């Protein structure tokens with residue numbers, strides 16, 4: 257028998273460690289320690305924080321549904337019915353009745369024709385952009401797009417361009433630049449968030465959709481911060497885009513719905529075709545275990561509870577946050593009123609932001625601290641998150657402590 261040259265030939269012999277520089281058995285450890293020192297020197301060390309018994313001005317459970325008795329009961333019942341996990345990918349044997357019910361319910365809630373549930377909002381974005389990407393595609397990504405959108409675009413193999421934040425003019429410039437290039441990409445998608453995660457500001461969805469339609473482009477809208485958290489329960493629906501085939505929505509079930517998971521929400525005549533494409537080509541759908549049944553059942557129950565009353569209460573809490581902080585002249589000009597739950601206060605620097613967050617923790621209040629590199633414009637901020645179930649009077653009292661603490665830290 258002829259020996260297999262690919263296995264035995266001298267040209268394929270792996271170099272022995274001694275052929276080149278000696279192997280440093282501590283190379284990884286040395287590198288990890290150096291990276292840790294750099295983070296410490298820059299004041300950039302993160303920890304895995306728990307909410308604990310603190311007053312919650314930081315979590316994404318905007319409507320307080322994560323702990324709602326009916327949501328808990330639905331999750332528990334699903335564990336009894338299906339077990340702890342889905343045990344397989346959706347395309348193997350992992351699709352359960354609760355996934356189908358959740359997809360139908362998401363369609364009813366958002367006015368979309370088709371839905372596909374993923375194991376998280378992160379994997380939904382990776383999956384959707386991955387399935388739309390490839391060498392013939394161009395993604396125009398807003399400069400403030402979430403990490404999952406950036407990763408999804410980069411991994412997709414598409415050409416990626418970044419447009420100035422919330423600038424329709426810059427999006428149009430990039431659309432025209434593609435058209436006029438010697439080898440224009442035949443498929444273009446503009447990628448935005450309905451409500452941006454750090455600054456909390458809203459994208460001009462109707463105008464962006466109109467621009468995309470004129471240029472034959474898709475508009476991908478990440479509704480992570482607007483699903484069940486803004487008027488009509490969906491920003492795309494509120495903008496009159498629920499039936500638009502060129503608008504592709506992604507969302508998370510882990511914020512206002514208080515559960516876990518993500519979704520692609522599709523509309524228009526080609527919704528079925530796009531869903532089929534996602535089922536067949538989204539790597540995070542194909543090669544990821546299906547959403548756990550407890551999370552799916554919890555999200556399903558939350559959708560029934562995420563009604564206009566709760567969403568209205570959330571908007572009221574957001575107003576209380578901004579109005580109370582604005583009562584302090586030193587803070588007034590630094591408040592960024594968000595379109596959803598997230599409100600921000602600009603801080604003079606990362607150190608002040610961290611010191612205020614730590615001092616508030618000492619006083620029993622959890623707020624989020626955003627600083628470079630997590631802030632797209634380099635400005636450090638305290639992020640104060642509104643929740644529907646906050647009593648307005650108690651909330652205003654807590655915010656007086658927040659304001660006092662910020663001013664003390666900065667004095």
Ligand SMILES: Cc1ncc(COP(=O)(O)O)c(C=O)c1O
Pocket residue numbers: 376377378379381402404449453478480481508509510516517518
């Ligand atoms: C805009 C945006 N998209 C996607 C995600 C990811 O969602 P999930 O936490 O469900 O993975 C987040 C969560 O932080 C987000 O803010």
